[in-house]
Amino acid sequence: MSDAPSLLRLQRQMQARVLHGDDTLLVQIADNAGVGATRRARVYEDAYRLRLIEALGNDFAVLKAHLGAERFEALAASYLADHPSRYFSMRHVGTELSAWLSRHPVDRLAAQPHCAELAAFEWAQGEVFDAADSNIVVLGDIAGVPPEAWHRLRLQLKPAIRWLPLHGNAPAFVLAHSNDASMPAMTWREEPIMWLLWRRGFDVYWRALESDEAAALSVAREGANFGEICASLCAWHPDDAVALRAASLLKLWISDELIAALDFDQVAP
Amino acid sequence: MTHHGSALQGFGLGLRPQHYERILAGDCAVDWFEILSENYLVPGGRPLYYLDRIAERFPLAMHGVSLSIGSSDPLNRSYLRDLARLARRVQPRLISDHLCWTGVDGLNLHDLMPLPQTDEAVHHVARRIGQVQDALGRQFVLENVSSYVGFTHSRLAEWQFLSAIVAESGCALLLDINNVYVNSVNHGFDALDYLDGLPRHSVRQIHLAGHSQDAAGTGLLIDTHDHPVCDAVWALYAAALERFGAVPSMIERDDRIPPLDDLLAELDQARDIASRVTTVSV
Numbered sequence A: 001m002s003d004a005p006s007l008l009r010l011q012r013q014m015q016a017r018v019l020h021g022d023d024t025l026l027v028q029i030a031d032n033a034g035v036g037a038t039r040r041a042r043v044y045e046d047a048y049r050l051r052l053i054e055a056l057g058n059d060f061a062v063l064k065a066h067l068g069a070e071r072f073e074a075l076a077a078s079y080l081a082d083h084p085s086r087y088f089s090m091r092h093v094g095t096e097l098s099a100w101l102s103r104h105p106v107d108r109l110a111a112q113p114h115c116a117e118l119a120a121f122e123w124a125q126g127e128v129f130d131a132a133d134s135n136i137v138v139l140g141d142i143a144g145v146p147p148e149a150w151h152r153l154r155l156q157l158k159p160a161i162r163w164l165p166l167h168g169n170a171p172a173f174v175l176a177h178s179n180d181a182s183m184p185a186m187t188w189r190e191e192p193i194m195w196l197l198w199r200r201g202f203d204v205y206w207r208a209l210e211s212d213e214a215a216a217l218s219v220a221r222e223g224a225n226f227g228e229i230c231a232s233l234c235a236w237h238p239d240d241a242v243a244l245r246a247a248s249l250l251k252l253w254i255s256d257e258l259i260a261a262l263d264f265d266q267v268a269p
Numbered sequence B: 001m002t003h004h005g006s007a008l009q010g011f012g013l014g015l016r017p018q019h020y021e022r023i024l025a026g027d028c029a030v031d032w033f034e035i036l037s038e039n040y041l042v043p044g045g046r047p048l049y050y051l052d053r054i055a056e057r058f059p060l061a062m063h064g065v066s067l068s069i070g071s072s073d074p075l076n077r078s079y080l081r082d083l084a085r086l087a088r089r090v091q092p093r094l095i096s097d098h099l100c101w102t103g104v105d106g107l108n109l110h111d112l113m114p115l116p117q118t119d120e121a122v123h124h125v126a127r128r129i130g131q132v133q134d135a136l137g138r139q140f141v142l143e144n145v146s147s148y149v150g151f152t153h154s155r156l157a158e159w160q161f162l163s164a165i166v167a168e169s170g171c172a173l174l175l176d177i178n179n180v181y182v183n184s185v186n187h188g189f190d191a192l193d194y195l196d197g198l199p200r201h202s203v204r205q206i207h208l209a210g211h212s213q214d215a216a217g218t219g220l221l222i223d224t225h226d227h228p229v230c231d232a233v234w235a236l237y238a239a240a241l242e243r244f245g246a247v248p249s250m251i252e253r254d255d256r257i258p259p260l261d262d263l264l265a266e267l268d269q270a271r272d273i274a275s276r277v278t279t280v281s282v
């Protein structure tokens, strides 16, 4: 037939049908069993919507529970309209949801910044869950650091760590959801608190950081040596207490399994 | 391009996270597992930990959904590199994906979209399978899919389309018996014509699965993988074994996943049919 579409044109027509209900595909559909082209095409349209909304519902289970299934599905559909997937794997489809939410009101009733933070928190949990594996420093490894090397000691944090500044109480929502408890009241503070999420074994943990710990861990992550980590604590502690606080933080980070390696220039014996 | 010492043999199951612990506890009457490749294209953590341990004890087949072999977009080279890296890690007996496209112009519908059965599509797919086989350094295995639309300009029957791609690319086939059955109903052809029309020595693996009726009442069958294998599909399986011999076979279940023992019992049904059919005919 002279007007048979090229493969490229047919694929564009079919994709446009699935994404926006475009009509141009319908005349290309053979219908030998009397089902009707529209109803045949609809199988793909419905499957697309259901599959991606279900995937988002799994990745953002707490947000879905908070909003209710119906509102969540409407939100997911409108997110997908703005962000059709460009990823090879469905596990990435929700990558932009939190950022998108912070720009788009869920609806008149929902607290939008709060929902965006909840989405960011759930996404970070997922990222930590299958982030790269690494070595883990144990407390005994500290004994291998010679006293004269302490000031140039650098900490290598492991890859399965995420940081998240939160104004609201998203973690309390996640906790309530996993305990099958009712959702707490929303709270919001002017100054955000830094939260740390990390993997230990196969489980994802999180906790709020004290502001001195957040500062010290942040300079450590940027490659500061132990002397510089101590210096970062001077804003919170008197000079004679800084070393002790730094040592106790280091112990805490090691027992939380945050540290992948202790780097110091080994001097040849 | 056969792999004598390392071909799949016997009866397998799709590997699902729900069953990791039970599988590693031992006493699991399965000859091999098929993994969904995308589940393990992750940096680290629990999935890869279990995969490595299961790969030590069982032969594996790698089965993907993201290759998009029929798309008009260029092949996704970084995905192919990731697949090759995973293959080095688990040493699979075979690597398969579907005869479909998943998106165009950089987008992904995350579905197995049907191709028009034309000469243009045969050449297009065969050329890309050649590139995949070069990138993976091995024969590629292509699976037939369920579909809900056909196209007025298709000039080949589905089995002719598959056969032409096999002939032109040198790939092998993963024959999904349920998909043949579903398409025979959805597009009104005789499933035995389909089996008779395939190249006899190209079928390396068989999928068995359940399907559903379209809830919208169209009479279409939908490939949902959430039910046990139905009688009509078992009958077609026997007919396939008569034609293709003792092909390694497995149950695919992706939704409403039952306990492992239920799937093992379903797999025993496949064993029964295979022992009946293959002692008579081959």
Ligand SMILES: [Fe+2]
Residues within 6 Å of the ligand: B143, B176, B207, B209, B252
């Ligand atoms: Fe299949």
